[in-house]
Amino acid sequence: MKWMMAVWLVMALPMGVSGKPAAPVDWQHYHSKDGWWVDHHFLLVESQQWLTPSQVDQPAWQHEVSISVPWSAACPGRERDDHTALVIISGGDRPGAVLRESPGSLSTALALIFCRPVVEIRQVPNQPLVFSADATATPRREDSLLAWTMDRAARVGDMAPVQHAMVTAVRxxxxxxxAFSAQQPGLEPVVDFALLGSSKRGWTAWLVAAEDPRIRALVPVSIDMLNLAKQFDHQHRAYGEYTPALRAFSEQGIDCLIRTGPGKAMLATVDPYALRDRLSLPKLVINASGDAYFVSDSRQFYFADMGPNRWLRYTPNSGHRQGDSLDRVVRLSQVANWLDVILEGRTPPNVSAQLENPQWVITPSEPPRSMLLWQAVNPSARDFRQQSISNGWRATELDADGDGRYRVDLPDPDKGYQAWFVEARFGGWLAINQQVVTTDIQVRPQALPYPPRECDSHRADWGTSD
Incomplete structure (x- = not known):
């Protein structure tokens, strides 16, 4: 049945990263779809007016939001829990004349696995956008949109970085x-959320979690970039250049901009590392071992500083998209297992690792089902991206010593570079019933092969936003 309804909802929430108090939210419930074991509801949300018509061609932001609710009968052996919903932040172009009326297969699968409502928020950010101050009149989307607005915010100051609007869109x-759940028959009111986002939506998830007390757990995926200034420096010293995947940021001069006073001030509002004191919630950080955007050992610049409630997972032989569809479904099942433990108030299993040269000592919090040592070699470069070594990570079983710990030698190779990480699997025999965590990635030799990037200290602007 289709029916339309518009309401205004005022929430007394803290100020967001934009520094402005929350405004009313306009939304419509435009469709419901009875599925097999899962019912789906669709909302059109107008989250904000970002900037003015004189600044941007499309200031009104709208989002298709789906809510997938599993049937109680689909949850054998447990009760469906409506109070905590899993939220997936997604991208896509702004809504068109015909609104989406079919659920994503991922939302359906996760609702059945998680036995809780699964929310997908699309069009974060709204895109493409054309800015009146942009001399190129380029329709900007994704990285280009982020980089241009970061530059404009720091150098001119007449707008905030688009990350602020992305946070507002989610909240x-x-x-x-x-509001919808509070009045929908057969659905208990949703009280709080677990948040999942990938790439720049993972970046957004970090920022939302820092601002919104309703977020109980966080799963950022493929966004191995916190402490951005050090990440840029590390990447240039590891590769001798920036990755093509980061071209939008490097061409905009963001790496040099964030060394300036205005750039540092701007970065303090969008780098989750700057907000780490507000990110004590449980978090499972999932990164790809071969991500084209980042250096494999990027976590060294942020992960240890993100509070005690942290779990890490590097996925072997995967790029920024985290493998094929089957890989992602299995991995999300394992994420749901981790979330179940967190939401029940228990502590999931984990591993800790200490360098006791020349060995690496790994200690699991409980006996694992298996421990794998993943290794990769690049004889010519300090580069373990998939484009450089393909599926070059190889696994071997590790055996525990008598004290229950696992030890790995980390020698410098005779030629080139070598990388290692350890993967621990806990739980059932089937992969979908397991929880998987890893150590960080260690690279030898540790010396970086290239000098730091030098910025032109005589340039006054560092960017090209107008």
């Missing part, structure tokens, strides 16, 4: 989900 959509 206002969560407001709408709560």
């Amino acid at each position: 206002r959509s969560l407001d709408a989900v709560q």
